[in-house]
Amino acid sequence: MNNINFLKPDKSNLNLFLILGLSLVFISIFDVFLSSFFKINATGFLPTSISFLLPLIIGFIGLHFIRIEYSGIRRLDEINKNFNNNNFNAVLSLLIIFIIIKSIPPVLSWTVIDANISGNSKEACTGDGACWTYIKVWLRRFIYGLYPNEEQWRINLSFISLLALGSVGYFATEKFKKYLTLYYVVIYPIIAFLFIFFFISGGPVFFDFSYGIIASVVAIIIGFFVPNKFKLYYFCFVPLAVYLSLNLFILPEEYVELGKLEGLNWVETGAWGGLALTFIVSFFCLIFCFPVGMALALGRRSELPFIKYTSVVFIEFWRGVPLITVLFMSSVMFPMFLPEDFFLDKLVRVIIAISLFEAAYVAEVIRGGLQALPRGQYDAAKSLGMGYWKMHIFVILPQALKLVIPGIANTFLALVKDTPLILVVGLLEIAGMLQMAKTNPKWLGYSMEGYVFAAVVFWIICYAMSKYSYNLEEKYKTER
């Protein structure tokens, strides 16, 4: 036990240093624990600044004592390696531990101990903590917006059936697997659209469009049975013909209330809101922005100068302006260019605006994937006699898209996080509902609870999305 060097702890006096160091560290943490949980200031007799810094100093000395290399005790070595490998890291570790201990009591008391959840009015909130009653009372509004209470089963039913239809892919047998892409890209969006069109709206939301949509759906379905030779001509003329005939002969003006199902009340899009609207907007924007972005990405790499420069200008324009001005444009400027009797719902305009905006970002991501593919892939596909479309659909795009899954997931996440912005044009999804609830004279002063609630909801959605994209990336990873 002779010549103990306190400045340089070593292995020969291991036990002494260990006991000394651990007890000092324990004292410092215990002091912080006491002062934060029980409000006892054990070092109160000292001057304020010293008593404030004392745990840090004591803990630092303690950590210095136990910093012994190759001590032979596995756990001690691990601690030293991970928390305590030099003075700087020791101080930072201590600070982080102290901050965690210090922040537990206020957070706990605000969210749980002093919080209220019972009751139905503001009077129930007596504690100092959060007033979850506010969230409880307003929950329906936060989820469904101003949608009438007795009609909300329509939203529930639509979303549940859409979820069920969306999960078909997991149960598909080998035989139907090859149709899945077609299903998810074409049929499923149409079903979703019909649900929202007929069921959630229950009224003439999009009716200026409905002929066009019905015409294109009918034409595409028939189009699958048309021989390849005539397909181009078919798709050039038939949808237009169907549209015109529907418009002029079969369904005249009186039938304009096409969107009405018997017995369902019409709920205007102005009344939609809350989380449901967030989902609707994100869903359609995701669906629309992907094909548009893909077309733009191919267009940017096209050899025809007109297509190439149009795509470049389009992409750079949308990427250069903020979404908020795009939304302003869609709501203030765009209607001026429409013919006078042409009606386009605000929600539809917003969805189109966001889709075009995000499509530009998707295009750049996909272009990255296209550029990353070696030339050999193109040459090989061409040498097999594939044309432009065949080459891209069967060889290039599957590989390129696989490469850019993380980028696309990021863009989609950005899209979901951008949806609250639609409140600037008066569509009240969840952030908008919060702003509305906040100004309700009966419930003044609970904005914090509202934001925490919305933040948790969005965090869960976005975090789940990012983890899912990570899984997808792992699943489609191919060795190169």
Place this chain on the structure above:
Amino acid sequence: MENRGIDFGYGFLSQESSFDVQFSLIEYDGSHSYFRAYLVGLLNTILVSVIGIILATIIGVIVGIARLSSNYLIKNTAAFYVEFFRNIPLLLQIFFWYFAALRALPLPQDTESIMGVFYLTIKGLFIPAFIWENFNIFLYSIIAAVVSIVVIKNYAKRKRENEGKQIPVFLISIGLLFILPLLSFLIGGVSLSFEIPVLKKLAKTSYIYEGGVGIPPELIALTLALSLYTATFIAECVRAGIQGVGKGQKEAAASIGLNPNQILKLVVMPQALRIIIPPTTNQYLNLTKNSSLAAAIAYPDLVLVFAGTALMQTGKAIEIVSITMLTYLSLSLSISVLMNWYNKKIAIKEK
């Protein structure tokens, strides 16, 4: 458009605007023109973007390096920060800071000062104002310092390449940056005094601080939210950049006897910057564009002043929205040109 009775033209820009703006960097009131209002909005947008970019870069670099720390606690705290702030919409974060966090601050009359001169109140942060005498001489001294630093740096580089001698450029630069402005104080007749904000009674229960500089809570909330949000993305770029430098590079650098600081400065960072700069440029662009969310909390930026108030007053939707979009487009383009120039400068020069 004719049959809607809309006349198209930019003549309104020179008309009197007759609305007031809360916070302005240049002199402005209702008697000025719409063009002046546009300038006010533009300057406010640039102000918030520049502060946001600087703060976000500092936080982002620190967090990005912290994510690669060998300390388990630091690594996970940084990861927690990134995952937490990245997955919450920016608009909600701005609302949170503005409507919840900053509203919890005390009223001006109840505020205790920080170090006797700063007052953080519900009406904003009040800091002392600088009152300069002969400010231009001070400015010249700083310019002279910067110019001489550049000259010395070039000289040191030539010296190193020709004769292999190292000159402590960093120490000399810091010395110059201190000494030249100090000389301007001592000989140049520059003097600096502070105007400390004082509490003033406006009405029976309404107080405000006068004198000094008042930073409005909108600006604080916006910069906080923007920089904390964007810093998460920059942190990821920095992490990816440092991880992208091969392990062999570090080992090779260590084997020729460089110390850890030199390895980071001379070997890792120059290579990592090439990976970091392009995505970080994107983040700067995003921050500038996201600063338009200011309109949601009534910070008088370009969107609120021009595309909001001015549009409501004049009804010139097409002109105003197009001007706003073009302005943002040119802001974005100028940032990307600047960063591309920097990127080209640090790129590998292949011969």
